[in-house]
Amino acid sequence: MLQSVASGIAYRAIRNRGTIGGSLAHADPAADWVVVLSAVGAEIELISKAGTRAVPMTQFMLGAYTTALTDGELICAVHVPRQPDAARWGYHKLCRKTGEFAEASCAAYFDPSARFARIALGALDGAPALLRGLAHDIAAQGPAALTPQAVLAAVTEATPGKDAIDRKLYCAAVTRCIEQFFN
Secondary structure, eight states, rough: HHHHHHHTOOOOEEEEHHHHHHHHHOOOOTTTHHHHHHHOOOOOEEEEEEEEEEEHHHHHHEEEEEESTTTEEEEEEEEEEOOTTTOOOEEEEEOOSTTTTOOOEEEEEEEEETTEEEEEEEHHHHSSSEEEHHHHHHHGGGGGGGOOHHHHHHHHOOOOTTOHHHHHHHHHHHHHHHHHHHH
């Protein structure tokens, strides 16, 4: 998954010189890594003179361009849990041009053997939102849970204040993302 996502980020110079840690520290809501690492359950390791600490990705990005980093801390590692062979994933971002920041994005992880799913909606006004209800239904019911009504309900709950056009973009990103691991 990570290799596939990396290949769609920006343009060659950014892909070759930018870092995952730099992207996370910048905390742009439309960036690829913040939503993907939220979906896969990554943990961010921070280091300072006081020592190290680990922060789950879902708690690392506090808002747009705001993180859990304190003065004197640096990101020293990103830990992505080993995924079972049966695990599946999806990632879809909608942008005007290939490589641009997303207008709407979704990353999803599904482990059918454990009946577990995590779905992260990105390119919001802040940190990615986990679509817990939809993820639970997908894990329990499989593709039958992926209905337009269920997706719209999950997106509406995660995007208060967004207009109908934005919600349609988010719904398209969620649907296309989840369809990737069922096809």
